[in-house]
Amino acid sequence: MKSFLDIKGVHHAYKTRNGPLPVLEGLDLEVPKGEFCAVVGPSGCGKSTLTRLVSGLMRPDRGAVVLDGQEVSSPRKTVGMAFQNPVMLEWRSIIENVILPLEIVAPRMPRAEREARAEELLSMVGLKGFENKRPSELSGGMRQRASLCRAIVHRPDVLIMDEPFGALDNFTREDLWQTMRDLRAAEPFTCVLITHDLRESVFLGDQVVVLTGRPAKTQYVLDVDLPADRTIDVLYEPKAVEMLHLLRDQIRIAQGRDGEMH
Ligand SMILES: Nc1ncnc2c1ncn2[C@@H]1O[C@H](COP(=O)(O)OP(=O)(O)OP(=O)(O)O)[C@@H](O)[C@H]1O
Ligand SMILES: [Mg+2]
Known part of the structure; x- marks a missing residue:
């Protein structure tokens, strides 16, 4: 399917007193219109930086963020944002x-x-x-x-959320996932969700993108083929459990700790 949000080979470094800090290095991401993309990755890898680039608050050093065929080069009014x-x-x-x-x-x-x-x-x-x-x-x-x-x-055009449910207790968080599902059924907006919660990424996502550690690039993309009208119970079914294990392994690799015992 044609992508609506297209992030192509994005590189970004912050200027710091100790010189440039490369944060994103060749990040790619494609989200078709109306789809929900959940992004997970190690802490500090560059996820919030990615949201700033998509909303146009910053421009990448290299590569492009394209939304509905137009390169995002300045802050956009037509973006929705939600934070922790x-x-x-x-x-x-x-x-x-x-x-x-x-x-x-x-x-x-x-x-x-x-x-x-x-x-x-x-x-x-x-x-x-x-x-x-x-x-x-x-x-x-x-x-x-x-x-x-x-x-x-x-x-x-696109809703960008940076850990919006991170400060909530587990049950409230699950309630909000279902609210989110219902909102999307009513208004199928395109969505990028940054989260640390793998269950959240599988429950809400049509795709889950795993980023590498900093400097971040796309490490793995999981297509979540669960029914759109899923309930929390779906997370206990073998198919979802298998996805969660797979994502957990990918996060371990992203943290550079595959092979280590936990
Ligand atoms: N304005 C800035 N100037 C310099 N460095 C920055 C700036 N903003 C973020 N950084 C650095 O860039 C890196 C990535 O930060 P970012 O906030 O994008 O990570 P994150 O993946 O959202 O982290 P977390 O999971 O903890 O929210 C970090 O090392 C951070 O210290
Ligand atoms: Mg962050």
């Missing part, structure tokens, strides 16, 4: 936080229309009735749900 600790404006209600991207991307959209769009999403993620609360009145899981709504409210 959602930054919410405390003086705004939840619904006012969710409509923020619309104020920037579609300033002429009537207020009622913006609110209807935000209400629709908030209700989809189980936050009906919380629209007028302040962020501090919500639990961490609820805030993350609201931040997912904010990330997709303007129907971005």
Whole structure:
């Protein structure tokens, strides 16, 4: 299938006081439209750097990030972002936080229309009735749900998430995976998810890309052929368990510790 997000031979080094620090070295990644790509790799290998390149906050030294046939060369409004600790404006209600991207991307959209769009999403993620609360009145899981709504409210070309569920307890995290699955069934956006959680990568991903240690390049790509309407139970089935073992082995190789005992 034709890819929508195409990352081709990307090299990137940070300038530091001790000279250049190569972080990405020949990274390739292809995500077809509407597909969900989960990216895993050793800590510090360059995953967050990759998100900055895809969102256009930085340009690669070499290679290209192409989105819908266009090279990404400056920050894009049509990207949605979600992070581990959602930054919410405390003086705004939840619904006012969710409509923020619309104020920037579609300033002429009537207020009622913006609110209807935000209400629709908030209700989809189980936050009906919380629209007028302040962020501090919500639990961490609820805030993350609201931040997912904010990330997709303007129907971005691509949603980039950098460990969005990392700070949540296990059960809340699994609930949010299912919320994510339901959102995608309703609005099939293209997605890049950075995660440390292999179960999360298999549950959510259409493909899982394993990066090498720093400087990172693509080490392995796993196609996850599990049903789209999967439930958490699928993770206990032999097919998923086999994938998890395989990914675990790949992470060990990426960490340069294959052969070592753990
Ligand atoms: N602005 C910067 N200037 C210099 N070095 C940086 C900068 N940002 C990141 N680095 C370095 O680049 C490397 C990759 O960082 P990055 O944050 O992309 O890794 P990561 O894979 O997201 O790590 P983690 O899994 O811990 O989140 C690290 O060694 C980091 O110290
Ligand atoms: Mg990171």
